Amino acid sequence: MSVISALRTTARPSAAFVIIGLYWGTMAAHYPVFKARLGVDDATFGLLLLGSALGLVSSMWLAPRIDRALGARAMQVAALAFVAVFILPTLATTPVGFALSMLALGSASGLLDVVMNARVSELEALHRRPLMNASHAMFSLAYAVAAVFAGVMREGRVDPTLTFGLIALACLGIALWLRMAPVRSEGDEHHASSDYPLVPILICGGIVLVAFMSEATVEAWSALHVERTLNGGAVQGALGPAMLGATMAFGRFSGQMVSERLRDVTVILFAAILSASGALIAAAAPTPAIAYLGFGILGLGVSVIGPIGFAIVGRLVPGRMRTEAISRVAVMGFSGFFLAPVLMGQVSQLFGLRIAFAAVAGLLLLAVPLALAASRLEARR
16 A cells, blocks of 8 residues: 555656656667667667767756756656657667657756656655555556557567657647646755765765666667567567566665665665576576566566665755755766766677677676665765
8 A cells, every 4th residue: 555655646757757758668678779770889868878878968057057946847847848849769760869859868867867757755754664665666667658659569560660659649638737836845954964965975886877877778678689680570579678667666666665665775685685596597598588587587676776866966956956956966877877877888899799699797786786885874874
């Protein structure tokens, strides 16, 4: 019941998470299509995805000002701007055009991401309970559904523009419902310390960075790993990111209940070890079925790490600085979300996708010392 209660409390921002999930799930299943259309190698395709990282960082940096200026309409406007650029990658016929379309998508996605995470963090402070995992679970669930839908459309040779257009129409209806004023709790104005919370931002940003870099490698490259390394078809390839999204949704719904009972550092410790083992299984997989098992285990573990990072920074900073702190953590985290495919492309080009996925296991274990540092900060409050 705690999950249902959390989703009711965060209904509007959770709906915004659904929009983000529907789009990027559709995109993940189409990465092989775009790569083939552009005729580029792994390293170059990874660099093209950097366009979204540049847009993302820029908009996230400006997000607190935009949020203050738009107030109750901030989340709604950000969602509508995101929907407006959904089909741009499907229209790109050159590498430069594709990079520019990813720049536009990154900018709109980044703005919406900061605002919706800030609203959930505000609700956590108001209700004095963890809510972040439930909202992030809605992203993962939508992502999995969209990836399967897109894979079926690909198998039926449906034009990507039509597929993305249908997703855009569905998201438009959700976006029109997202008007929500910022929430302030009584304790916000009395939060200790007026110093800029640089250390909490850096530590929590590192936690989110590790989680999202790991997640991004599977989202951007799992379909290619299944289709190219393991000789799978289009639907089999789409099942890679779909498996990640489905298990992340389950992990986050479960994490909503677990986070109300266990310390954050304990959850991150077990999650990092579990997800690292999943990355190694995916790297060594001899068949698509074993790869799905690895992706699933990775998704189950990594699912809770990022949301906990956002939740911790929301507790460690003054209420008046919450949106700004979350935007800075998001800049760090989501930069990795899109820089990871670039690094993955370079490693894959040099050593192959198996080695690239194995490297993710080492990355995931970095979350443990960062979580210990965050725990020490909370203990000193």
